[in-house]
Amino acid sequence: MGIMNKSIAEIVRRHDPDRFLTALFAPPDRRDALLTLYAFNHELARAREVASEPHLALIRLQWWREVVEGTRRRHEVATPLADAIAQGFLLPSDLLPIVEAREVETDPCIETLDAWRSYLLAGAGGLAVSAARLLDAPDPEAFRPAGAAYGAVGLLRSTAILAAHGRCLLPADILAHHQLSPEAVTAGANPTPALHRLAQEARIFIQAARQARHLKPAIAAALPVVLARRDLRRLDRPPRPRGFGDKWAVVLAGLTGML
Numbered sequence: 001m002g003i004m005n006k007s008i009a010e011i012v013r014r015h016d017p018d019r020f021l022t023a024l025f026a027p028p029d030r031r032d033a034l035l036t037l038y039a040f041n042h043e044l045a046r047a048r049e050v051a052s053e054p055h056l057a058l059i060r061l062q063w064w065r066e067v068v069e070g071t072r073r074r075h076e077v078a079t080p081l082a083d084a085i086a087q088g089f090l091l092p093s094d095l096l097p098i099v100e101a102r103e104v105e106t107d108p109c110i111e112t113l114d115a116w117r118s119y120l121l122a123g124a125g126g127l128a129v130s131a132a133r134l135l136d137a138p139d140p141e142a143f144r145p146a147g148a149a150y151g152a153v154g155l156l157r158s159t160a161i162l163a164a165h166g167r168c169l170l171p172a173d174i175l176a177h178h179q180l181s182p183e184a185v186t187a188g189a190n191p192t193p194a195l196h197r198l199a200q201e202a203r204i205f206i207q208a209a210r211q212a213r214h215l216k217p218a219i220a221a222a223l224p225v226v227l228a229r230r231d232l233r234r235l236d237r238p239p240r241p242r243g244f245g246d247k248w249a250v251v252l253a254g255l256t257g258m259l
Contacts, residue, residue: 022223025254033089054106094130124151135218142212149205150224216257
C-alpha cells in the first residue's frame with residue numbers, strides 16, 4: 001500500500017482533516033493504510049448520523065463488522081480496508097471493538113461517566129491503538145489515552161451540533177449533577193457547567209498521553225492529542241477551521257516526536 005489511494009485520501013481530507021494532517025507524518029509505505037483506517041472510522045461515525053432510526057444505524061455497523069470479519073464487498077472504503085486487513089496492516093481484533101463502541105451512539109443516552117470513559121477509550125482510543133500498531137509502535141496500548149483525549153474534546157466541542165440533531169453524548173449522571181438531562185440538552189439547555197466538568201476528564205487523558213513512552217516511532221498515531229490540548233483552551237468558543245497555530249503545533253510535534 002505504498003502508493004496513496006487518492007479516493008481514500010480525499011475522503012479523509014474532506015471529512016477528517018485533523019487526522020489527515022497527522023497522517024502525513026506516517027512513513028510513506030504505511031500512510032495509505034493509515035488513511036484507510038481513518039476512512040473506516042468516518043464510515044462508522046456516519047452510521048448514526050445518516051440513519052433515521054437507531055436500529056438502522058445498527059444494521060450499518062453490522063455491515064462493517066462483517067467486512068472486518070472477512071466478508072468482501074465492493075465499496076470505496078470497504079475494499080481497501082479488506083486489503084489492509086489481508087496484508088496484516090490492520091487487525092480485526094483491533095477494529096471490532098471500535099465498531100462495538102459505536103453502538104453506544106445508538107442508545108438513548110450514555111448513563112454514567114464510567115460508561116462515557118469506556119466508550120471513548122474503546123472508540124477513539126482504540127482507533128489510536130490500531131494506528132500505532134500499524135506504524136509498528138513497540139507499545140500500541142500507550143496510544144489509547146491520546147486517542148481518547150481527542151475523541152473527548154471533539155465530542156465536547158460538537159455538543160451543540162449534536163443537540164441540533166436531537167442527540168446528546170454526554171453522560172447522564174454528570175448532567176444530572178448540574179440539574180440537566182440529555183433531553184434538556186437536545187431541547188436547547190446550556191450544558192456549559194457539565195462540559196467544564198468533562199473537560200477535566202479530557203485533561204486526564206491528555207496527561208496520560210504525554211507521560212507515555214516510546215511514542216516517537218509511531219508519533220503520527222498520537223498527534224491528534226496536540227489538537228485536543230489546544231481545543232480545550234477554547235472550549236467555550238464555536239469550532240472554526242484550523243489556523244496556522246494549530247497546524248504548526250502538529251508539525252512541530254511530528255518533527256520532534258514530542259507531545
